[in-house]
Amino acid sequence: MRWFCETVFDAASDRISVVKPQCGFFERLGPGGMEVMASSIARAKSQGSLALIDCKRGDFSRTMTGYASAMLGEDSGFGGDAMTVTAYLGLDALQPVFDRAVHCGAAVFVVVRSSNTDGHSLQKASHGDGRTVAETLADSITAINARSGKTVGHVGAVIGATIDPADNTILDRLPPSLVLAPGVGAQGAEIADVKAKFGSAIQRTIPSVSRAILKHGPSVAGLKEAIDRYRDQAWAAVCSTP
Numbered sequence: 001m002r003w004f005c006e007t008v009f010d011a012a013s014d015r016i017s018v019v020k021p022q023c024g025f026f027e028r029l030g031p032g033g034m035e036v037m038a039s040s041i042a043r044a045k046s047q048g049s050l051a052l053i054d055c056k057r058g059d060f061s062r063t064m065t066g067y068a069s070a071m072l073g074e075d076s077g078f079g080g081d082a083m084t085v086t087a088y089l090g091l092d093a094l095q096p097v098f099d100r101a102v103h104c105g106a107a108v109f110v111v112v113r114s115s116n117t118d119g120h121s122l123q124k125a126s127h128g129d130g131r132t133v134a135e136t137l138a139d140s141i142t143a144i145n146a147r148s149g150k151t152v153g154h155v156g157a158v159i160g161a162t163i164d165p166a167d168n169t170i171l172d173r174l175p176p177s178l179v180l181a182p183g184v185g186a187q188g189a190e191i192a193d194v195k196a197k198f199g200s201a202i203q204r205t206i207p208s209v210s211r212a213i214l215k216h217g218p219s220v221a222g223l224k225e226a227i228d229r230y231r232d233q234a235w236a237a238v239c240s241t242p
Contacts, residue, residue: 001029005040008214009047012225015231018083019044020208023055024134038078050081052180052206056111058086058094065096072097073104082107084158084180086200091140098144101154108155112137113170115183124167129220138173145176152176152204161189171201179205184230185212191233195240209236 012019019041026037041051057067064085070076071083074085082101085094085112094110113123114132123134131139138157145153154176159170172177181198183189184207194207209230216222 001033002036002039004217005036006043006219007218008223009040009043011217012044012049012227013222015046015227016049018050018052018206020052020054020210022210023053024229028034039211040077045079045081045090051079052082052084052107052109053078053080054084055099056084056086058088060089061093061096064094065100068097068100072100072108075104080106082156084109086111086113087137087185091137091144098155102148106154109158109178109180110137110141110155112157112174113140113159113163113167114191115162115181115187134170135173138170138212141177142174150176152178154207156180158182159198161194161197162187165197170198171198173202177204180208181205182208184209186210186215191230191237195237202237 005192021037021040023037029036041053044051053071055067055071057064057071059067067083071078071080073079083097083106085097085108087094090213091110094108097108099153100106111119114120126132127136141155142155144155148154153176157174158180161181163170179198179201181194184191184194191207194205195202198205213223213226213230216226
């Protein structure tokens, strides 16, 4: 695992703005794996990248305090600049993570409309007021960010790049929020899809590409070529959007 990560960062140096380590692949190796994740995050940050830890934690508030202290901030165990969370136990239960993000200048991304089709039946289920679960979460995130008084708040949303065009109105509910858009590459979406579906929201969107790049390893040259291709596509999409 250490060699794998070092190879990726050899290729990624000075090429990417954000790295997104998938916590589960490190956790399965026990304490040694978590140490590799910590050292990989430290290396990414030394190369000028931000670290978004994809751990999708979701528990009641006291436990979330521990997760927030572990993942976010320079004084945390892993030094992350952002983390992903889930809200099945209620968005209010995530408040300690939001507070930690404000305290240390980090971000939190709440899964709202995932690229994983297994979650769609739940995310598209309707409340009594006619809104879907995803829409309710989006509205709540917007309310939290509005209270911060910032142009873009600390709480972002995970919106899959694979969403149906009919569902992209959910982005209209998130005007002051960053958006993490997984699903580019191996899950079938392309950068062009993100631009077409997300519209002007692409200016505050982080498209995520993982397996479509990593499959070009272990060749550092192959990884660099894949990174450059997706980076250039993303940059062109942002620059050509009003």
